[in-house]
Amino acid sequence: MAQINRQGELVYLRVSRGERRALLQILDRLEPLVDHSHWAHPRAYLEDEDEQEFQRLVGTDLADSRAADLAQVREALESDERILLSTDGAMAWLRALNLLRLALAERLEITADGWESQYTIQEHRRPPLATLHLLSWVQEGLVEALSVS
Amino acid sequence: MSAINELVVKETGAGRKESDRRDRPWRVVVWNDPVTLMSYVVFVLRRLFGYDVTTATRLMLQIHNEGKAVVATEPRERAEVAVAQLHAHGLQATLARD
Numbered sequence: 001m002a003q004i005n006r007q008g009e010l011v012y013l014r015v016s017r018g019e020r021r022a023l024l025q026i027l028d029r030l031e032p033l034v035d036h037s038h039w040a041h042p043r044a045y046l047e048d049e050d051e052q053e054f055q056r057l058v059g060t061d062l063a064d065s066r067a068a069d070l071a072q073v074r075e076a077l078e079s080d081e082r083i084l085l086s087t088d089g090a091m092a093w094l095r096a097l098n099l100l101r102l103a104l105a106e107r108l109e110i111t112a113d114g115w116e117s118q119y120t121i122q123e124h125r126r127p128p129l130a131t132l133h134l135l136s137w138v139q140e141g142l143v144e145a146l147s148v149s
Numbered sequence: 150m151s152a153i154n155e156l157v158v159k160e161t162g163a164g165r166k167e168s169d170r171r172d173r174p175w176r177v178v179v180w181n182d183p184v185t186l187m188s189y190v191v192f193v194l195r196r197l198f199g200y201d202v203t204t205a206t207r208l209m210l211q212i213h214n215e216g217k218a219v220v221a222t223e224p225r226e227r228a229e230v231a232v233a234q235l236h237a238h239g240l241q242a243t244l245a246r247d
Contacts, residue, residue, distance in 0.1 A: 039182070042241050044232045050244075058233055065237050094192075098185060098239035105184040113183045113213070136186060143192045 004141035011090045011145045013076075013083040013138075023138075024077045026100065026131055031070055033103040040066065040099070069096040090142050097139040104132050174247035175228040177221040179240055181212050193238045194220060197231065222247055 003014040015023070034040055040063075045051040069092040076083045076093075085093060108128060116124075123129055179190075187209055194205040198221055211218035220242075221231055228244050235242035 039239065039241070042236045044229065044236070044242070044244055046243065046245075054229060054232075057229075061233070062236055091196075094189065095238055098189060101186075102182070102184055102239060110183055113181070115183055139186055140188055143186075143188045147192065 002138065002141075004138070004145050006145045006148045007084070009087070011085040011087075011142060013085065013093075013142075015077075015083065020077050022134075024074070026135070027070070027074055027077065030100045030103050033107060034066065034070070034099050035063070037099075037103040037106050039102040039106065065095075066099060068092070070099070072096070087146065090146055094139060094142050094146075097135050097142070101132060101135045101139070104128060104135070108132070173225070174222045175225045176219045176245045176247050177223065177228050177231045177235070177242060178217050178245055179208075179212050179220050179235060179242045180217045181215075182241055185239065187213065190240065193235070193240060197234050197238070 002016070002019050003012075005012045005014070043051055044054045044058075072089060072092040073096045076085075076089075119129060124133065179194075190209045190212065191202070191205045194200050194208055195202065198205075200208070208218045208220050221228065223231060225244070232242045232244055
């Protein structure tokens with residue numbers, strides 16, 4: 001199983017080749033869902049006029065940063081190099097993993113707290129829920145590694 | 150200049166009345182969602198707003214239990230930047246007049 005450790009200023013994500021392949025497959029399947037997810041299009045204002053002005057100012061920044069974060073994860077997974085992440089790099093991973101989790105949850109029609117108890121243990125152990133848990137595990141590991149002072 | 154930076158400086162040519170209106174405090178509200186990890190929310194609040202663990206955890210629990218929490222109160226331009234940053238981290242955030 002993958003290990004995530006802090007090494008000085010860097011975060012070391014130790015993954016096997018099989019785990020890299022699995023994460024890449026998850027990325028391949030979920031990335032196309034991200035831009036269509038309603039989570040990817042948040043509103044800043046409830047009032048339409050203010051929202052339009054906000055969107056005009058923000059422009060494509062949000063979509064651009066999403067694409068950059070996902071590309072950074074893909075590049076690391078496709079490389080044969082050790083995955084050593086700077087703080088900024090680890091932040092990009094965290095944001096990307098969150099996007100993937102949100103997109104998958106939307107596909108699963110998860111809309112309310114307490115959804116975990118609606119599935120059996122067997123369902124939690126199989127895709128697609130197992131995919132969600134794997135992404136959670138990596139995200140938790142990165143948060144823990146970055147939180148080490 | 151990025152759009153977020155433009156948000157910060159775009160008011161320099163505005164008239165006094167408009168400036169006064171926009172300088173009033175605005176609340177940055179983060180909304181609950183059923184998927185985002187609690188530890189991630191705490192981490193993002195600490196990173197973006199400089200909160201200690203206790204404060205960030207309290208706000209996260211308020212978001213989780215009450216559906217939303219005010220995580221900052223700022224002049225409008227700074228509040229808009231904060232919301233844009235929260236959106237970039239995948240959190241649902243809106244602005245509301247104080």
